Amino acid sequence: MAKVGIFYGSTEGNTERVVGKIQNALGGEDVATLYNVDSASAEDLEDYDNIILACPTWEIGELQEDWDNFIDELDDVDFSGKKVTFVGVGDADGYPDTFVDAPGIIYDKIKDSGATFVGAWPTDGYDFEESKAVVNEGEFLGLVIDEDNQSDLTDSRVEKWSEQISKEFDLQAESV
Numbered sequence: 001m002a003k004v005g006i007f008y009g010s011t012e013g014n015t016e017r018v019v020g021k022i023q024n025a026l027g028g029e030d031v032a033t034l035y036n037v038d039s040a041s042a043e044d045l046e047d048y049d050n051i052i053l054a055c056p057t058w059e060i061g062e063l064q065e066d067w068d069n070f071i072d073e074l075d076d077v078d079f080s081g082k083k084v085t086f087v088g089v090g091d092a093d094g095y096p097d098t099f100v101d102a103p104g105i106i107y108d109k110i111k112d113s114g115a116t117f118v119g120a121w122p123t124d125g126y127d128f129e130e131s132k133a134v135v136n137e138g139e140f141l142g143l144v145i146d147e148d149n150q151s152d153l154t155d156s157r158v159e160k161w162s163e164q165i166s167k168e169f170d171l172q173a174e175s176v
């Protein structure tokens with residue numbers, strides 16, 4: 001069993017491509033398994049101690065539609081002992097007041113679940129007004145990718161953040 005479960009939704013394929021890059025950066029399918037939430041369940045989440053929840057924001061500050069159908073599954077998961085982080089994909093130019101809100105919506109649902117949240121990422125370098133993914137000033141809840149305006153930065157952001165969460169998930173220590 002891989003050590004990391006990556007649960008994503010993607011309407012136009014951007015988030016799907018980003019989570020593929022994260023999977024590679026973490027060490028491939030032996031390390032991280034991808035689940036599209038259009039066909040995942042609470043039991044799939046239960047299998048992992050390290051979880052990445054990846055969701056683009058749609059319809060002006062809303063969850064992507066498959067995530068919208070999936071989010072109540074999180075009520076059936078025992079998150080104690082699990083480390084959780086987020087990937088938000090959005091468009092800062094088009095939607096500066098609801099930029100990558102989706103991770104904030106998911107976080108709100110599970111913030112008191114007993115999960116340990118890791119993977120916070122600086123807001124430096126993103127030009128936006130408001131985001132529910134900013135809970136502590138100056139940082140997002142997880143990696144933020146803007147394929148609409150900053151796709152040239154995606155690979156370096158993925159690489160750097162994947163190194164960070166490898167440490168926070170203790171993947172490196174375990175694989176030595």
Ligand SMILES: Cc1cc2nc3c(=O)[nH]c(=O)nc-3n(C[C@H](O)[C@H](O)[C@H](O)COP(=O)(O)O)c2cc1C
Pocket residue numbers: 009010011012013014015016056057058059060061062064089090091092095098099100101147148
């Ligand atoms: C109708 C529409 C509404 C959107 N609303 C938001 C939004 O509120 N916030 C945001 O950051 N991005 C928003 N986006 C941008 C998408 O999140 C972005 O294009 C993303 O890369 C799509 O990911 P996907 O291809 O994985 O579905 C919106 C895009 C469209 C077309």
